[in-house]
């Protein structure tokens with residue numbers, strides 16, 4: 001990376017609900033941390049699933065991404081350690097649901113998160129993964145304006161590609177209006193079922209439409225991935241030998257290799 005004082009910021013986004021954004025943020029984050037990347041998961045979803053999944057109780061979220069965006073609270077004050085070495089979280093609470101509305105009247109509304117991550121604010125991290133809400137609202141736009149790239153989890157099911165054109169259009173608009181350098185980090189197939197024709201069809205369509213943007217690594221449907229959050233840890237700690245763990249380790253490898261190729 002050319003600028004060593006700045007983290008690489010990646011927005012994990014898809015306006016479709018339940019496609020694996022949070023599961024990817026948590027487990028890719030843990031895999032990146034294990035690979036030696038100082039990784040921060042920034043929870044930008046009022047549901048706070050990433051915060052809960054990493055064991056940050058709602059009662060222990062004193063300073064949150066709401067304070068970061070709307071109250072000028074420094075990133076360092078919002079960040080908390082997780083059970084994984086080199087993995088941190090900036091938690092969210094339901095407070096964040098009002099941020100979307102509060103931002104509307106603010107002239108600087110799409111730049112609020114970018115400004116919070118400016119200068120040397122992110123110097124303690126190599127990678128920041130922003131877990132976006134299932135919407136193309138102002139929070140997601142803030143993430144895209146603050147980000148270097150967007151990582152898109154795509155659920156391997158019938159309507160998966162339908163919402164993608166809207167997402168790509170939004171990325172194009174953000175490029176034109178506020179963040180010309182915004183790239184697509186990659187598209188990752190999630191909840192993939194090898195035995196299911198539909199999964200294979202979605203993969204074929206995605207690779208045909210999006211080409212090299214689609215990672216070789218696919219995240220299988222794996223019950224360990226859905227169980228881990230209730231134990232407040234990433235799957236790499238809950239069941240390191242699971243297929244879900246291996247898949248997210250592979251995804252982290254593939255992502256880091258791509259970074260090296262484009263550095």
Ligand code: ATP
Nearest residue numbers: 017018019020021022023134191220221222225226
């Ligand atoms: P939202 O849009 O509500 O934020 P999301 O896109 O963040 O949802 P997740 O919360 O990551 O999606 O996943 C939705 C549900 O699917 C969760 O219950 C999660 O545990 C489960 N899930 C995600 N990925 C997998 C997988 N690969 N295998 C099995 N279950 C999965």
Ligand code: MG
Nearest residue numbers: 021022045049
């Ligand atoms: Mg989520």
